[in-house]
Amino acid sequence: MTDATATLPSPPTSTKLTRKDFVSDQEVRWCPGCGDYSILAQTQKVMPDFGYPKENIVFISGIGCSGRLPYYMNTYGFHTIHGRAPTLATGLKAARPDLMVWVITGDGDALSIGGNHVLHSMRRNVDIRMVMFNNRIYGLTKGQASPTSELGKRTKSTPAGTIDHPVMPLSFALAAEATMVARSVDTHTDHLQATLERAGRHKGSAFIEVLQNCNIFNDGAWRDFTDREVREDRTLVLRHGEPMIFGKDRDKGIRLSGMRPEVVQLGGDIKEEDLLVHDEQAEDPTLAYLLSRMWWPDFPVPVGVLRAVQRPTHDELLQGQIDDAVRRDGKGDLGELLFAGETWTANEA
Amino acid sequence: MTTEAVRQTEDRVQELERVTIRFAGDSGDGMQLTGTQFTRTSAVFGNDISTLPDYPAEIRAPAGSLPGVSGFQLSFSSSEIHTPGDEPDVLVAMNPAALKTNLGDLPAGGALIVNQDAFTQQNLNKAGYTSHPLTDGSLKPYNVFEIPISTLNARALEGLEMTNKQVDLTKNFFALGIMFWLYERSMDPTLRWIEDKFGAKPVLAEANRRALKAGYAFGETTEIFHTRYVVPPAHLAPGTYRNITGNEATALGFVAASHLAGRDLFYGSYPITPASDILHQLSGYKNFGVRTFQAEDEIAAVGAAIGASYGGAMGMTASSGPGICLKSEAMGLAVMVELPLVVVDVQRAGPSTGMPTKTEQADLLQVLFGRNSDSPMPVVAPATPAECFTYAVEAWRIALKYMTPVVYLSDAFLATGAEPWRVPEVADLPTIGVENHTDKATFWPYARDPDTLARPWAVPGTPGLEHRIGGLEKADVTGNVSYDPDNHHRMQTLRAAKVAGIANDIPDLQVHGPSEGELLVLGWGSTYGAIRSAVERLQADGRSVSHAHLRHLNPFPRNTEEVLRSFHRVLIPEINLGQLLLLIRGRFLIDAVGLDKVRGKPFRITEIEDAAIRVLAGERIP
Numbered sequence: 001m002t003d004a005t006a007t008l009p010s011p012p013t014s015t016k017l018t019r020k021d022f023v024s025d026q027e028v029r030w031c032p033g034c035g036d037y038s039i040l041a042q043t044q045k046v047m048p049d050f051g052y053p054k055e056n057i058v059f060i061s062g063i064g065c066s067g068r069l070p071y072y073m074n075t076y077g078f079h080t081i082h083g084r085a086p087t088l089a090t091g092l093k094a095a096r097p098d099l100m101v102w103v104i105t106g107d108g109d110a111l112s113i114g115g116n117h118v119l120h121s122m123r124r125n126v127d128i129r130m131v132m133f134n135n136r137i138y139g140l141t142k143g144q145a146s147p148t149s150e151l152g153k154r155t156k157s158t159p160a161g162t163i164d165h166p167v168m169p170l171s172f173a174l175a176a177e178a179t180m181v182a183r184s185v186d187t188h189t190d191h192l193q194a195t196l197e198r199a200g201r202h203k204g205s206a207f208i209e210v211l212q213n214c215n216i217f218n219d220g221a222w223r224d225f226t227d228r229e230v231r232e233d234r235t236l237v238l239r240h241g242e243p244m245i246f247g248k249d250r251d252k253g254i255r256l257s258g259m260r261p262e263v264v265q266l267g268g269d270i271k272e273e274d275l276l277v278h279d280e281q282a283e284d285p286t287l288a289y290l291l292s293r294m295w296w297p298d299f300p301v302p303v304g305v306l307r308a309v310q311r312p313t314h315d316e317l318l319q320g321q322i323d324d325a326v327r328r329d330g331k332g333d334l335g336e337l338l339f340a341g342e343t344w345t346a347n348e349a
Numbered sequence: 350m351t352t353e354a355v356r357q358t359e360d361r362v363q364e365l366e367r368v369t370i371r372f373a374g375d376s377g378d379g380m381q382l383t384g385t386q387f388t389r390t391s392a393v394f395g396n397d398i399s400t401l402p403d404y405p406a407e408i409r410a411p412a413g414s415l416p417g418v419s420g421f422q423l424s425f426s427s428s429e430i431h432t433p434g435d436e437p438d439v440l441v442a443m444n445p446a447a448l449k450t451n452l453g454d455l456p457a458g459g460a461l462i463v464n465q466d467a468f469t470q471q472n473l474n475k476a477g478y479t480s481h482p483l484t485d486g487s488l489k490p491y492n493v494f495e496i497p498i499s500t501l502n503a504r505a506l507e508g509l510e511m512t513n514k515q516v517d518l519t520k521n522f523f524a525l526g527i528m529f530w531l532y533e534r535s536m537d538p539t540l541r542w543i544e545d546k547f548g549a550k551p552v553l554a555e556a557n558r559r560a561l562k563a564g565y566a567f568g569e570t571t572e573i574f575h576t577r578y579v580v581p582p583a584h585l586a587p588g589t590y591r592n593i594t595g596n597e598a599t600a601l602g603f604v605a606a607s608h609l610a611g612r613d614l615f616y617g618s619y620p621i622t623p624a625s626d627i628l629h630q631l632s633g634y635k636n637f638g639v640r641t642f643q644a645e646d647e648i649a650a651v652g653a654a655i656g657a658s659y660g661g662a663m664g665m666t667a668s669s670g671p672g673i674c675l676k677s678e679a680m681g682l683a684v685m686v687e688l689p690l691v692v693v694d695v696q697r698a699g700p701s702t703g704m705p706t707k708t709e710q711a712d713l714l715q716v717l718f719g720r721n722s723d724s725p726m727p728v729v730a731p732a733t734p735a736e737c738f739t740y741a742v743e744a745w746r747i748a749l750k751y752m753t754p755v756v757y758l759s760d761a762f763l764a765t766g767a768e769p770w771r772v773p774e775v776a777d778l779p780t781i782g783v784e785n786h787t788d789k790a791t792f793w794p795y796a797r798d799p800d801t802l803a804r805p806w807a808v809p810g811t812p813g814l815e816h817r818i819g820g821l822e823k824a825d826v827t828g829n830v831s832y833d834p835d836n837h838h839r840m841q842t843l844r845a846a847k848v849a850g851i852a853n854d855i856p857d858l859q860v861h862g863p864s865e866g867e868l869l870v871l872g873w874g875s876t877y878g879a880i881r882s883a884v885e886r887l888q889a890d891g892r893s894v895s896h897a898h899l900r901h902l903n904p905f906p907r908n909t910e911e912v913l914r915s916f917h918r919v920l921i922p923e924i925n926l927g928q929l930l931l932l933i934r935g936r937f938l939i940d941a942v943g944l945d946k947v948r949g950k951p952f953r954i955t956e957i958e959d960a961a962i963r964v965l966a967g968e969r970i971p
């Protein structure tokens with residue numbers, strides 16, 4: 001396993017850009033108070049860090065409130081159709097491996113209409129950073145249940161409560177063989193910035209769930225564990241190589257009991273050495289999967305990088321096959337190709 | 350065969366202008382391979398050829414059953430031919446089921462070669478025969494040759510280390526050997542093929558060689574054939590030829606387009622009959638820079654193609670009707686963002702899953718109108734397998750020059766049918782392509798070229814041209830999102846005008862025969878051969894009939910209305926229930942009549958001939 005933390009290709013430029021260079025001239029049109037503003041701001045802030053000239057960065061989105069983000073980034077951008085952004089990103093990256101490609105999506109776009117494409121772009125290890133805004137609701141269509149809405153949730157489309165069991169996005173991304181899987185929160189701005197930074201430096205398919213608040217149709221969806229007063233006790237900030245400790249007083253931890261995690265109080269018989277140590281680079285995804293299932297109130301909600309491993313990317317493998325073919329057969333000659341096979345000649349009658 | 354042997358049989362050789370053979374057997378009997386080998390051999394010999402493979406969608410339906418019958422018809426000729434023949438002169442039936450399903454097409458007096466060994470009681474039952482067709486006198490109208498092919502073949506392969514089943518699988522080459530002898534064909538191309546295919550498996554190679562040669566020798570030594578036939582080479586236009594199917598020509602055309610335009614081809618596709626062979630073929634052209642992508646579904650295939658085009662490559666996708674349904678939303682996106690894209694529809698019988706291996710041309714209205722709103726896309730349709738090459742290049746010429754998605758309509762008959770293709774020199778191919786826009790001072794995402802109305806292609810990586818596109822309505826020139834009512838009307842009109850304007854950039858509709866008269870038979874796509882043959886017969890009879898064939902279905906050539914109005918009547922044969930007919934009537938208020946046949950098969954020449962005669966006589970056709 002190689003180090004997953006320092007894999008950015010050598011920067012094509014040394015010109016130092018700033019956040020402002022990534023702000024487009026378009027007026028931002030999300031509802032006042034929407035969590036998307038913070039995600040946009042953190043995204044613009046981290047962009048200069050990667051060393052890519054802004055013309056080599058592309059934002060591709062699907063449909064939903066999240067889909068508008070590319071309009072606000074002063075890079076190349078493509079606002080596509082519902083659920084299909086990963087497919088366009090796959091084709092773009094295959095044709096243009098030199099570009100840095102971000103996919104912006106939401107819980108409905110990525111996990112409902114576009115679920116199949118998330119699965120396949122992740123397992124192919126397409127070199128894209130997919131940022132999924134999860135607000136557990138359909139916002140742009142004014143408030144229907146989404147695939148991450150909690151069971152029994154009453155919405156415009158589910159007045160008696162939803163009967164569809166919700167999907168756990170990170171469990172899904174792990175099962176889909178994404179090489180990087182992480183979670184952050186719209187209001188935890190430093191953490192969000194650091195997480196986007198990590199995604200930007202990852203080579204391969206990165207799936208980032210951002211818990212985002214829709215203050216119009218699902219206000220306070222994550223409040224129970226993300227509010228400032230409670231977040232230290234109710235979230236687990238993952239750090240590679242460190243024991244899983246959380247709490248305002250850093251006095252609680254996660255220990256493995258058989259095949260299940262359990263929350264333990266540090267002190268007395270239980271020491272740091274007894275706790276689970278986070279290993280985002282573990283070849284085996286079991287630990288990451290276990291983390292992806294931990295949820296409030298039974299557990300603190302893990303935030304940060306659950307998994308970051310290296311595997312050859314789709315565009316590398318594709319280019320490799322082309323290079324091999326050229327090495328083996330020489331660069332294709334059209335005339336030879338057209339006249340190949342069994343030919344015969346008809347002369348003047 | 351030695352020269353001496355030819356001399357010995359010389360008095361029994363008869364020269365024919367044209368022969369049509371149908372090989373029919375169980376889908377595990379290798380009939381497609383047998384037909385293909387005979388076709389290649391005849392092509393290399395210099396005959397004009399035309400083929401019609403006809404196979405079931407089931408890979409191996411129950412052996413000996415009626416649905417499991419696979420057939421391959423080919424016509425080879427010393428003169429120019431346009432169709433695989435209405436009916437076979439010779440039917441090779443490898444089992445009772447093949448006999449039962451194909452005998453109806455064999456005219457009285459036709460030659461029937463049957464594998465006697467396969468006519469067991471069990472096989473007769475499977476085929477639903479209540480009496481034995483070889484003994485009950487029902488085959489009296491035909492010239493029947495009963496040959497114990499399985500037994501003779503097994504004898505020829507004695508001593509090879511093979512199972513009985515493996516031995517039996519080679520009997521198709523025994524039958525092929527007989528046919529090679531009967532029509533004076535060389536075994537060499539097939540022997541070379543065996544060497545290429547089975548070189549690494551010497552026993553299988555030897556078995557197939559022995560089967561082929563044993564069949565040939567059987568023809569030579571047996572007394573049952575009284576005559577051999579020779580079909581001399583055809584007088585084709587001078588040039589170098591190769592035998593090619595529509596799908597092969599399509600794939601080559603796309604590689605050529607990529608070469609001509611100087612951009613890499615990206616081909617996103619999801620497996621579907623009868624389009625998959627294009628994917629198989631293109632995936633072997635990696636050293637031409639062709640990037641193939643077997644997507645997770647039809648939508649991903651077209652999405653990835655649009656993404657590739659966005660990046661400056663030539664993104665394209667292919668499918669058949671059911672897949673086109675799934676792609677339609679993304680095709681609309683390509684219309685809105687005005688990026689080049691080619692969408693191939695190899696049509697098959699529908700609706701829904703329909704008859705996947707059978708031909709139809711009923712997706713015309715779908716590709717023209719099967720998207721939300723007014724969503725204009727140019728449509729081209731090759732008429733013959735060889736023409737698939739030309740129109741693959743043409744589709745890309747239009748897509749690049751006009752920055753537009755283009756539909757390329759093929760069908761199962763074109764895709765799998767074969768004919769000789771006069772191979773063009775690369776230097777003679779058209780110039781196609783477009784430059785990327787790089788100048789910041791003159792850049793607006795939706796500014797338009799005054800002649801073509803195309804918008805500029807500014808690809809990611811171009812400094813200073815960072816901009817955003819998408820499926821929301823664009824403001825004219827700036828490309829910003831716009832809900833302005835007048836702007837929307839203007840953009841809808843501009844998109845339509847851009848596609849309509851392509852009419853000024855395509856050849857006029859040609860008329861075969863007098864440019865005015867009683868009747869014009871108008872066609873499009875793979876009906877070309879049957880229409881052309883029927884019209885030529887009628888013209889030879891002195892009737893006032895001409896033929897015109899559309900290759901551009903949107904827009905139509907500029908002179909289309911003028912051509913149509915030069916005839917008293919217009920007959921439009923289609924393998925659908927009247928789709929071009931609807932367009933012609935709606936567009937030009939011309940009282941054309943349709944001839945519709947949707948049997949999953951190409952038209953017979955006589956069907957069109959009969960309909961034309963009835964229309965000329967002022968009769969209604971059903």
